[in-house]
Amino acid sequence: MSSSRQLWTQLRGDKAGMTGLIIVLFFLLLAVGVWAGVLGQDWSVANGGRWESPGAEFWFGTNLLGQDVFQRSIFSVRTAFEIGIVVAVLSTVVGAILGALAGWYSNTWVDGIVLWLMGVLDSIPFYLFVAAVAYALQGKGWAMQLAMIATFWTTTGRLVRAEVMKIKSREFILSARAIGLPDPIILTRHVLPNTTHILLVQTSIAFVAAIKTEVILSFLGLGVHDGVSWGLMLAESTQEVLAGHFANFLAASLMLFTLVIGFNLLTDALQDAFDPKQAAL
């Protein structure tokens, strides 16, 4: 599948995939709204009573400090997208570059080093790795993102490596080499563009992994420190639910669930569109 129009035709016929796409676009719109300063701006204002019930003023009620849970859950969309986009894009870029180098120079020392690095990073339990990175960086805000990028790229790297090894022996690459094009040009113009399908799916998968991981890390105290996120709201809610206050828990978990399932459905549809043979199985 080469053209984006063909991809769109495939996708449009996939009901679940379209549902996913609409959900993702809707959340993106919310995030843009927050960035533009239109939505969720009063997330930190404490102008309500403690744990007020949902009503006309506070749609989802208030939290312990009297902050509007609705505003907080909307502002968290922006947090989720900021973490998701940074981690997804950078981990895919790193995976694409290192995977392509390993695949192009397969069975050389370059390949050996990249494979070793992937093996090593995959061998350290993820949350411990994050803890170690956070420990080394001592409270730097981007420790979480850095740790995710440093570990998420390996899957993309392996897939790109395998694909590049296949592409490398195809005729158009042999011709490109025969007419004397330098390696960097062949890699960037002819090899990498043919891995777009992997990169697109992996970006989507990494986005989901990033926002799900943020929740766990924020609960463990290793995640978001400034602002608000669904992870922080859930961390807050762990004490509240035992007292019967479910606003934080419901708002954060439902928003998170909807966005994640949207992305999961979209990812599945993309995978099917790129690989009809697999979809038919």
Next chain:
Amino acid sequence: MPYALRKVFHGLLLILGVTLISFILMVWFGPDQTYTLIGKNATAEQIEEVRRQLGYDQPFWQRYANYLTELFTLNLGASQSSGEQVTAILKRTLPVTLALMIPGFLLGNLLGISLGLTAARHKGRRIDQLISGLSVTGMSISFLVIIIFLQVFLSTPYGLNLFPVRGWQVTDPASYLKYVTVPTLSLIFVTLGYNTRFYRAVFIEESSKDHIRTARAYGASRTVLLWKHVLKNSMVPVITRFMFSIPLVVISGSLLIESYFGIPGVGKLTFDAITSGDQPVLKALVGLTAVAFVAIQILTDFFYKLVDPRIG
């Protein structure tokens, strides 16, 4: 090089890598411990003495070698928060974590395999669509959300109120069941979606191969097809999945479950070490689990050879 030797050599390279990374993060770039260990108004000589004890005056490779020696002789020092020896803490906490995680880990995989098989056998039909749909839904729910929900639903007056809210007062099988049920259910729910989806794909891939079609054409019964051809030939990916998810589930799973339910196992220990910045405990945990995982990988490679003689 023979298979076994090659695998062990590969494993050793990985061990060097994981220990190097944990050393760089935890010790080399880690915060200076001098003033944590020293009292107020220390003299320059005292500071110098502590720095020498910590090895701060030594070059990088020397300190890395020391770290390796510490790990492999299990000479891990004492926790900074409790003063207890790290090995003693591990001896006390590890059994709790294993007792806590093993039931959920096994059940999550067994259920995943059965659901995956059911879906694969009825591929494309109602039941497959239902199972696949539920898997995606399960995969989309956060671990933390599952834990909070099950706790509220099973252990509080807002739900069924059947089990203790948190803690681990295990003395006999009955109390074990009481405390292990909610964490086990959480673990099953969080892994089931991923497991089912993975196993379904493996079984579908295996059943669509030519030799299965041939066997069917020759009149092999469903049971023979399933057990002898599909399941047996799926063993390599199944074993890989099972072995490789051990560190993920045991370490990451216990970290969240134990810190949430206040269960005194390795996960809670890790959580406390993270929050208090307890360097001896953290560097022991990171180093040891990474080494253990590499050991598991080497073990897995030997399993492959057992189930598939072609490998090697």
